[in-house]
Amino acid sequence: MRPFDYRRMADLQPVDQPGDRLIAGGTNLLDLMKLDVEAPRRLLDISRAGQDRITEHEGGLRIGALVTNADCAADPRIRADYPLLAKAILAGASPQLRNKATTGGNLCQRTRCQYFMATDTRCNKRQPGSGCDALQGVNRNHAILGTSEACIATYPGDMAVALTALDATVEVLGQGGTRLIPVAEFHRLPGDDPARDNVLRDDEVITGVTLPEPVAGRQIYRKIRDRSSYAFALVSVGAVIKLREDRIARVALAFGGLAHKPWRDPQTEAILTGQPPSPALFDQAADALLAKAKGRGGNDFKIALARRALAAVLTEATEE
Amino acid sequence: MATTSATLDVNGEAREFQGDPRQTLLDFLRLDLKLTGTKKGCDHGQCGACTVMVNGRRINSCLSLAIMHDGDQITTIEGIGTPENLAAIQRAFVSHDGFQCGYCTPGQICSATAMLKELADGWPSAVTEAVADTPAPSDEELRERMSGNLCRCGAYSNIIAAIREVMQSEEGA
Structure with a gap:
């Protein structure tokens, strides 16, 4: 690990010096610092900077940026009204990690692409312009939607997939004041600038996440992975689905493991909305979702897996 | 090189940390305090051998900086029981052959101790059927809740x- 300076922060403030990095739980950042993937000049320790409560907010809830994943998933209000969020958080990492990982930090966690994490390989995210060894390499875990020739990494998290389906908003504080960003627009596609995972500006810090008023309907999180616990998603689906008179009245779907961000597709949702559920309809929805999907060899299986995962979730959500 | 300092409560005793901010809590416990019960396995938060409790909660001490624990209460395996006075969970590991080589055992025991508290507090897990309900302490629940601790002896x-x-x-108590 490279040497760094350390400073404890009493509250959350905009970052004012290049080379400063915020640290809270540290479970991802310290790991990457040990691997020499991250080398901040200074760590600003925000682990005791407040913002560690879940509060009522405009009919919904506001989760402070420093609420741990463990506390969020154990919160009775989250469990009762936003079970999708609790389930997604609990599907990720291990209990030890969830005790440290924070809401803001989890949103900012970096890809687990093995080329990104190994400094003896080429990676445009780690070292812009160096190339991408995943394109022709072992890319079983990589993205099939929204990729570019510069990067096929996935956003690895579960929590943000649930937040995307729940229409949550990220609250950030910068030099210019507070800005609200829908979670669905927080992470970005790699394009020709994969070094940037999300739309946070250099001076901005996440202060919280807000959840809108709870909506009626079934909430499901289905995660498919190589072992049944403590593994990243190959494909995951977060769904909020409301039936009325045997038709799908409202549907929100977000997918993990498929792209550089939690993937939400308005067209897929439009195909399902107002229709009676059926296998043919689910197939049609999957066709829309995966129309532009592109496998790179190792991850070709994800196209079929995503189709089946979507059908399984829609079946579960719409059965009696 | 930057030097930093903090005071940690380790197994009920005030201990000073002074040094390079890069030092993990795990290395501070093992190298500075000579509390070598806590083990270094992968050093990347994947195996759970380094599990300790901080303010009653289990964490991976390899993925945490010592300097970030000023004022925290740290409980290591040495604070759970001693060879002359084993805790109930330690006696149970002995009587059930809950280990072979023993390397993962301190982490397993610290993890299990905190896990039982989480279960008693009604925290759900990924296998809890209805996440809003109080979880039943089934074997499936216990296995899921201990999945952050690997045992390569099996x-x-x-x-x-x-x-x-x-x-x-x-x-029964």
Whole structure:
């Protein structure tokens, strides 16, 4: 690990010096610092900077940026009204990690692409312009939607997939004041600038996440992975689905493991909305979702897996 | 090189940390305090051998900086029991053969101790059927909740048996 300076922060403030990095739980950042993937000049320790409560907010809830994943998933209000969020958080990492990982930090966690994490390989995210060894390499875990020739990494998290389906908003504080960003627009596609995972500006810090008023309907999180616990998603689906008179009245779907961000597709949702559920309809929805999907060899299986995962979730959500 | 300092409560004793901010809590415990019960396995938060409790909660001490724990209460395996005075969970690991080589055991025991508290507090897990309900302490629940601790000897079924014995004796107490 490279040497760094350390400073404890009493509250959350905009970052004012290049080379400063915020640290809270540290479970991802310290790991990457040990691997020499991250080398901040200074760590600003925000682990005791407040913002560690879940509060009522405009009919919904506001989760402070420093609420741990463990506390969020154990919160009775989250469990009762936003079970999708609790389930997604609990599907990720291990209990030890969830005790440290924070809401803001989890949103900012970096890809687990093995080329990104190994400094003896080429990676445009780690070292812009160096190339991408995943394109022709072992890319079983990589993205099939929204990729570019510069990067096929996935956003690895579960929590943000649930937040995307729940229409949550990220609250950030910068030099210019507070800005609200829908979670669905927080992470970005790699394009020709994969070094940037999300739309946070250099001076901005996440202060919280807000959840809108709870909506009626079934909430499901289905995660498919190589072992049944403590593994990243190959494909995951977060769904909020409301039936009325045997038709799908409202549907929100977000997918993990498929792209550089939690993937939400308005067209897929439009195909399902107002229709009676059926296998043919689910197939049609999957066709829309995966129309532009592109496998790179190792991850070709994800196209079929995503189709089946979507059908399984829609079946579960719409059965009696 | 930057030097930093902090005071940690380790197993009930005030201990000073002074040094390079890069030092992990794990290395501070093992190298500075010579509390070598806590083990370094992968050093990347994947194996759970370094599990300790901080303010009663289990964490991976390899993925945490010592300097970030000023004022925190740290409980290591040395604070849970001693060879002359084993804690119930330690006795249960012995009687159920909850280990073979023993390397993962301190982490397993610290993890299990905190896990039983999480379960008693009604925290759900990924296998809890309805996440809003109080979880039932099934073997499936125990296995899921211990998935952050790997045992490459494969003593898993005996680890679960040891934990279950402690749960049942606590219920009977």
